[in-house]
Amino acid sequence: MPTAPTPLRNARRQWLEQGQVETGLIPEPLRASWARSRAFGLTPEGRPAGAPHASAAQLARALEHRHALMSHARPVMAFLNDQVQGSDSLVLLADAQGLLLHSTGDAHFADRAARVALRPGAQWSEQWRGTNAIGTALAEGAPLVVHAGEHYLARNGFLTCAAAPIADPAGQLLGVLDISGDRRGYHRHTLALVRSGARMVEHQLFTARHAAGIVVRLHAQAEGLGTVTEGLLALSEDGWLVGATTAGLELLGLARRDIGAATVERLFGTELARLLAPGTAPRPLPRGAGQPPLWMRVEPGHTLRPRARPATPPPTPATDTPWRPLDALAALDTGDTAFAATLARARRVLDKPAIPLLLCGETGTGKDLLARALHTSSARREQPFVAVNCAALPETLIEAELFGYRPGAFTGASRHGAAGRIREAHGGTLFLDEIGDMPLAMQARLLRVLEAREVTPLGGGAPVAVDFRLVCASHRQLRDEVAAGRFREDLYYRLNGLTLTLPPLRERSDLAELVARLLKAEAPDRALRVDSEVMAQFSRYRWPGNVRQLANVVRTGVALLDDGEDTLTLAQLGDELREAIASARPSAPPPVGGPGDLREQTDARIRETLAAVGGNVSEAARRLGVSRNTLYRRIRD
Numbered sequence: 001m002p003t004a005p006t007p008l009r010n011a012r013r014q015w016l017e018q019g020q021v022e023t024g025l026i027p028e029p030l031r032a033s034w035a036r037s038r039a040f041g042l043t044p045e046g047r048p049a050g051a052p053h054a055s056a057a058q059l060a061r062a063l064e065h066r067h068a069l070m071s072h073a074r075p076v077m078a079f080l081n082d083q084v085q086g087s088d089s090l091v092l093l094a095d096a097q098g099l100l101l102h103s104t105g106d107a108h109f110a111d112r113a114a115r116v117a118l119r120p121g122a123q124w125s126e127q128w129r130g131t132n133a134i135g136t137a138l139a140e141g142a143p144l145v146v147h148a149g150e151h152y153l154a155r156n157g158f159l160t161c162a163a164a165p166i167a168d169p170a171g172q173l174l175g176v177l178d179i180s181g182d183r184r185g186y187h188r189h190t191l192a193l194v195r196s197g198a199r200m201v202e203h204q205l206f207t208a209r210h211a212a213g214i215v216v217r218l219h220a221q222a223e224g225l226g227t228v229t230e231g232l233l234a235l236s237e238d239g240w241l242v243g244a245t246t247a248g249l250e251l252l253g254l255a256r257r258d259i260g261a262a263t264v265e266r267l268f269g270t271e272l273a274r275l276l277a278p279g280t281a282p283r284p285l286p287r288g289a290g291q292p293p294l295w296m297r298v299e300p301g302h303t304l305r306p307r308a309r310p311a312t313p314p315p316t317p318a319t320d321t322p323w324r325p326l327d328a329l330a331a332l333d334t335g336d337t338a339f340a341a342t343l344a345r346a347r348r349v350l351d352k353p354a355i356p357l358l359l360c361g362e363t364g365t366g367k368d369l370l371a372r373a374l375h376t377s378s379a380r381r382e383q384p385f386v387a388v389n390c391a392a393l394p395e396t397l398i399e400a401e402l403f404g405y406r407p408g409a410f411t412g413a414s415r416h417g418a419a420g421r422i423r424e425a426h427g428g429t430l431f432l433d434e435i436g437d438m439p440l441a442m443q444a445r446l447l448r449v450l451e452a453r454e455v456t457p458l459g460g461g462a463p464v465a466v467d468f469r470l471v472c473a474s475h476r477q478l479r480d481e482v483a484a485g486r487f488r489e490d491l492y493y494r495l496n497g498l499t500l501t502l503p504p505l506r507e508r509s510d511l512a513e514l515v516a517r518l519l520k521a522e523a524p525d526r527a528l529r530v531d532s533e534v535m536a537q538f539s540r541y542r543w544p545g546n547v548r549q550l551a552n553v554v555r556t557g558v559a560l561l562d563d564g565e566d567t568l569t570l571a572q573l574g575d576e577l578r579e580a581i582a583s584a585r586p587s588a589p590p591p592v593g594g595p596g597d598l599r600e601q602t603d604a605r606i607r608e609t610l611a612a613v614g615g616n617v618s619e620a621a622r623r624l625g626v627s628r629n630t631l632y633r634r635i636r637d
């Protein structure tokens with residue numbers, strides 16, 4: 001809520017003159033945000049010197065990367081714009097780092113806003129703009145208004161802004177929806193409006209992800225179930241809360257951290273089979289005395305488990321049935337939003353074999369696994385999947401291997417000849433791994449095959465028609481290889497029907513789920529877990545070998561467990577990894593109140609970390625391995 005003018009003016013004066021504000025004069029989150037703004041080196045009367053602005057190409061890439069968020073947010077933004085039309089305002093969308101992705105609204109006000117860089121491509125995290133609705137909502141993870149002089153930078157004082165964070169169903173912050181206008185046009189309904197908008201986007205994101213699973217719909221009125229104003233929860237087949245919208249969490253008094261950590265028993269006081277048994281009619285949720293009524297509808301979804309459930313639950317619930325995904329592509333989705341969006345795009349072209357796919361990503365990110373999943377999830381799954389590693393074949397052999405040869409085509413050739421890997425892939429999928437390592441001469445031949453859709457074996461003979469879905473992968477940036485003259489530009493465009501980028505493990509938000517899956521794969525019959533200290537170390541480590549390295553660590557760890565043990569601790573990590581993690585861990589700051597020079601180092605580390613995460617305090621606290629409160633304290637001190 002905007003602060004009344006006098007206390008705010010007093011607070012600003014105290015801040016400018018004494019560098020602090022007495023407690024109670026302004027809301028605590030605002031005071032904390034001003035302190036963070038100062039910690040970023042900003043001055044109230046200054047300008048955001050050096051604030052990055054994305055080029056058109058960078059913005060286009062960012063939009064592509066946030067495809068899912070954009071596609072669900074656009075219609076909601078148009079709806080919000082209709083509500084605020086004629087009020088000198090803009091509706092804006094920013095990503096989780098505060099990068100403005102899209103804006104819509106009043107053209108005249110857009111010009112004024114552009115003068116303070118409130119337009120797509122600009123960065124509005126607190127690091128660059130100080131206290132502002134977008135950056136501060138990101139830092140706090142909650143909806144809020146920043147009105148007029150509450151903005152840290154005086155130049156933004158003409159604005160009144162309301163912003164609400166958007167989280168994905170796994171509880172990860174995706175971005176912020178914001179309505180900004182001239183401060184004279186402040187309206188106290190704007191916050192509610194932008195909050196509803198954020199909830200609509202979350203509702204859509206949830207539905208896209210959990211349509212096939214067990215879903216619990218919640219609303220204060222039975223008639224509200226099934227509308228965008230309801231709250232949603234997703235449950236796994238073994239009774240865990242695996243997804244939720246903010247509305248769903250709030251209705252049950254839960255926090256984002258409960259996703260993946262709360263069981264059906266804890267949420268509803270009953271096991272999953274009993275929750276599902278009464279069917280899909282709306283029913284009141286038993287509530288404690290004094291709590292407002294709540295209605296729910298439980299939908300069993302279309303999972304592989306039988307849909308018809310017994311009227312009375314079985315004596316022992318089938319919680320040991322492993323969760324089986326619908327297909328290999330779905331199995332790769334372990335909750336990372338960016339990767340899920342990549343998989344969704346892949347699915348759209350799954351059965352369009354004329355579109356070649358190019359898989360990019362560092363070593364060990366799962367390119368090979370994805371190529372195989374694309375094949376086994378496609379209509380060609382019964383046909384051959386042929387993988388060729390272009391880096392592993394000597395230059396002299398690659399031609400014969402790929403294109404085949406006639407009997408006696410060269411010295412040492414088999415006297416029966418060979419069809420070649422391309423023909424072997426006929427009807428199915430050809431996977432050319434490390435395509436960036438293919439020699440230039442071979443690139444020319446491959447291009448001809450792709451253009452003509454026929455292959456001529458070495459040693460002559462009639463060309464043979466071939467039909468295959470082409471998937472290529474490279475850990476190199478093929479565009480750079482083209483620029484360096486090592487890769488043919490025409491082939492690059494021919495291969496690149498759709499690029500799918502696999503994120504490095506250090507950037508994935510689903511580390512815990514990946515670890516759980518790897519443990520299950522290693523020891524399907526044991527309920528193994530990783531101790532929280534190890535998990536914290538894992539999330540700080542950079543994982544140069546990505547999932548391959550993580551899989552190896554888990555495999556070794558499981559092998560070192562004694563029979564009765566079920567928890568991986570530091571003791572089961574190899575010495576090498578322990579050392580690597582220790583040396584890659586400048587993160588944990590020394591204890592609060594340490595000696596002066598240490599303190600300086602700590603402050604520098606805190607500043608760096610806050611900068612790296614765009615001022616997101618929760619994320620910074622996680623990376624630094626301290627609590628959010630400790631971090632707030634350090635920033636304020």
Ligand SMILES: Nc1ncnc2c1ncn2[C@@H]1O[C@H](COP(=O)(O)OP(=O)(O)OP(=O)(O)O)[C@@H](O)[C@H]1O
Pocket residue numbers: 332361362363364365366367368369370433475517547548549551
């Ligand atoms: N999502 C995942 N879930 C489980 N295991 C995975 C996942 N992604 C990768 N792996 C494992 O990591 C290892 C490396 O995966 P993969 O070979 O697909 O990576 P890559 O990107 O092709 O690596 P390279 O660059 O070396 O060719 C494999 O053992 C694979 O099973």
